[in-house]
Amino acid sequence: MVIINPNPEPFFNNYRLIKPPWAIGNVFVNGKFCKDPKDVTADDFFRPGLNVPGNTSNQLGSVVTAVNVNNLPGLNTLGISLACIDFAPYGLNPPHTHPRGTEVLAVLEGTLYVGFVLSNPGPNMKNKLFTKILHPGDVFVFPIGLIHFQFNVGKTKVVAFAGLNSQNPGVITIANAVFGSDPPISDDVLAKAFQVDKKVVDYLQSQFWWDNN
CATH class of the missing domain: 2.60.120.10 (Jelly Rolls)
Structure with a gap:
């Protein structure tokens, strides 16, 4: 049951x-x-x-x-x-x-x-x-x-x-979910969403996103 x-x-x-x-x-x-x-x-x-x-x-x-x-x-x-x-x-x-x-x-x-x-x-x-x-x-x-x-x-x-x-x-930690997802969200999507260069997105996605939970 x-x-x-x-x-x-x-x-x-x-x-x-x-x-x-x-x-x-x-x-x-x-x-x-x-x-x-x-x-x-x-x-x-x-x-x-x-x-x-x-x-x-x-x-x-x-x-x-x-x-x-x-x-x-x-x-x-x-x-x-x-x-x-x-x-x-x-x-x-x-x-x-x-x-x-x-x-x-x-x-x-x-x-x-x-x-x-x-x-x-x-x-x-x-x-x-x-x-x-x-x-x-x-x-x-x-x-x-x-x-x-x-x-x-x-x-x-x-x-x-x-x-x-x-x-x-x-809990959904925003930065971890957006830049640390598996697999990564397309940098085309994130570059347009955050209105930044793809190099910025690539840098952020390369970081280790710590989970404090």
Whole structure:
């Protein structure tokens, strides 16, 4: 039995990873195997380690530690997930989108410049940018599907937590997707789209596009 129910109100009971008593054979909900009730333990609803700083020694100076249905089975169909984001000084979580989730971000430590861009408004109109400088205790929301970013503008590290209203919100990092795809997007397409010389496109496509997730 296969059931797809990514985020609506829960069904069966309060434990989406538990096989319902009326089911015959194996049950998979959103591709996740449902356990026999007698095999379920507290560990299925538990994930340790977010107190351990992430390794920000990379080109971006940031790392995202996600907690979603892939590493916390008890989240299946509950419609939520979270992430801890660590930033080195001047570290960046580059422009990206979550196609299946709205994000609300809270800063615990440091100073963070954040923003998102609205969808295309209309002919000959520019996409509106909303930005804010966040300090410890500040909260900012990024609407579902919109391009957004976070940048550490301080000289000390930043720690932030993000909650998302999807068990598996997904992430598309814009630069990686456009210039680091496999196979590469035609340089004719990108040169015309970005109105630059093909040499610029070739240079960008030759770079290593770091994934901080």
